[in-house]
Amino acid sequence: MATVAAVIASTHHPFYYRASTATGEDRPPFADEWVRKITAFRQTLTAARPDVLVMVGSDHFHQLWLDNMPQFLVGKAPFYDANWYNEEREFGLPRMLLKGQEDLSAHILRAGLDSGFDLAFSNELRIDHSVTCPIITLRPEADLPIVPIYTNIFAPPLPQPKRFVQLGQTIREIVESWPSHLRVAIVGTGHLSLELGGPRQFGPHGPDPEFDAKAVEWIATGDIERCLAEVTLDSLHSPGNATHGFMDFMLMMGVAGAGRKADHVDSLDLFHTMEAYFTWYPNGVPT
Amino acid sequence: MSRYLVDKFLYTVDRDPELVERYRVEPRETVLWWEAERANSVLNCHGGEASTWLRFTDEEREALAGHDHVALFSLGAHPFLTLTLFIAMFERDHGPLEYQKAFGARLAHFSMPYPDIAT
Numbered sequence: 001m002a003t004v005a006a007v008i009a010s011t012h013h014p015f016y017y018r019a020s021t022a023t024g025e026d027r028p029p030f031a032d033e034w035v036r037k038i039t040a041f042r043q044t045l046t047a048a049r050p051d052v053l054v055m056v057g058s059d060h061f062h063q064l065w066l067d068n069m070p071q072f073l074v075g076k077a078p079f080y081d082a083n084w085y086n087e088e089r090e091f092g093l094p095r096m097l098l099k100g101q102e103d104l105s106a107h108i109l110r111a112g113l114d115s116g117f118d119l120a121f122s123n124e125l126r127i128d129h130s131v132t133c134p135i136i137t138l139r140p141e142a143d144l145p146i147v148p149i150y151t152n153i154f155a156p157p158l159p160q161p162k163r164f165v166q167l168g169q170t171i172r173e174i175v176e177s178w179p180s181h182l183r184v185a186i187v188g189t190g191h192l193s194l195e196l197g198g199p200r201q202f203g204p205h206g207p208d209p210e211f212d213a214k215a216v217e218w219i220a221t222g223d224i225e226r227c228l229a230e231v232t233l234d235s236l237h238s239p240g241n242a243t244h245g246f247m248d249f250m251l252m253m254g255v256a257g258a259g260r261k262a263d264h265v266d267s268l269d270l271f272h273t274m275e276a277y278f279t280w281y282p283n284g285v286p287t
Numbered sequence: 288m289s290r291y292l293v294d295k296f297l298y299t300v301d302r303d304p305e306l307v308e309r310y311r312v313e314p315r316e317t318v319l320w321w322e323a324e325r326a327n328s329v330l331n332c333h334g335g336e337a338s339t340w341l342r343f344t345d346e347e348r349e350a351l352a353g354h355d356h357v358a359l360f361s362l363g364a365h366p367f368l369t370l371t372l373f374i375a376m377f378e379r380d381h382g383p384l385e386y387q388k389a390f391g392a393r394l395a396h397f398s399m400p401y402p403d404i405a406t
Contacts (some may be wrong), residue, residue, distance in 0.1 A: 061365070065298060066298075085304060089304075154367070197370035198397070198401060199396075200391065201370070201387060201390070201391040202387040203391075237401070
């Protein structure tokens with residue numbers, strides 16, 4: 001069976017690409033520290049020697065729209081074009097082309113459906129920065145085949161937080177039951193507290209540093225129980241109007257497992273939002 | 288109330304570079320044209336299978352025609368869509384993050400809970 005070589009949870013900050021490649025006067029003062037932290041984070045994936053990446057993210061009203069909105073969707077295609085005109089326009093993100101791993105997509109869809117998740121699927125999916133940001137930060141060669149999984153954290157009504165955790169637990173089991181010799185890294189991105197298009201956006205730090213500190217602690221210690229006790233669909237409005245993206249971190253806590261401490265924990269307090277990076281090695285830290 | 292249609296306007300304009308420019312330069316003309324010609328298009332379907340029932344309320348039409356992002360917020364337009372499109376139109380006239388901060392400051396009178404965005 002396949003090996004889960006690493007479980008990785010991260011924020012996906014669309015400004016990283018531009019900040020990290022800027023030079024001279026255009027380079028923001030926080031860029032060097034950010035690059036240093038990302039480089040260390042990248043090494044945690046490289047050390048796991050993955051063959052395939054399962055990438056959990058959320059479409060930002062690019063291909064998925066309110067006339068036809070899935071809650072959880074798995075891509076199954078030989079290739080995925082990536083990044084959209086408005087992401088090039090606002091963030092300077094490059095066009096990308098990623099290979100797909102269709103066998104694993106098919107396995108996740110079949111086993112997911114049989115495990116109580118009525119997953120939607122897409123055979124032609126153009127992916128956005130929720131998937132390409134972690135490619136840029138963690139695997140800039142963009143050379144590994146992927147299985148994209150999209151969650152709806154964006155267009156209410158949303159699934160309950162516990163469903164995200166359960167889906168993560170199920171994805172872990174499904175990947176471990178894939179009849180393959182390949183090493184799979186499961187990578188997911190979300191947000192800590194975040195405000196977009198509201199009065200608390202683009203402040204000197206994330207809109208709710210207290211929530212961010214608690215969230216980092218829950219993730220780093222694998223404290224799913226406390227996280228689920230405190231987080232509801234209603235409560236997530238308080239830290240910032242886009243904080244429902246935290247549920248993708250909860251999904252990744254489900255993948256990593258209850259009580260599992262992360263092997264790598266880092267964060268960076270930026271304007272507008274806090275960055276946070278976590279890696280677990282289910283089969284031991286690579287030597 | 289046709290919150291979905293307001294979001295559909297923001298979404299379909301934001302993903303089309305020509306429409307972004309047209310809406311920036313001629314907002315009222317663009318909104319009236321869009322409501323007449325595009326509001327009822329089912330995305331990915333040909334014109335013969337258009338919807339028949341979608342129209343803005345007067346308040347929604349005025350908010351869009353006036354580039355009034357504060358009114359759009361109060362009407363429950365999806366704030367991500369509004370922010371993304373308005374950055375595309377107006378960031379160019381401002382220094383780094385200046386527009387984004389001013390956009391937030393103009394919403395400072397809103398407190399929790401924010402207007403519902405469910406469609």
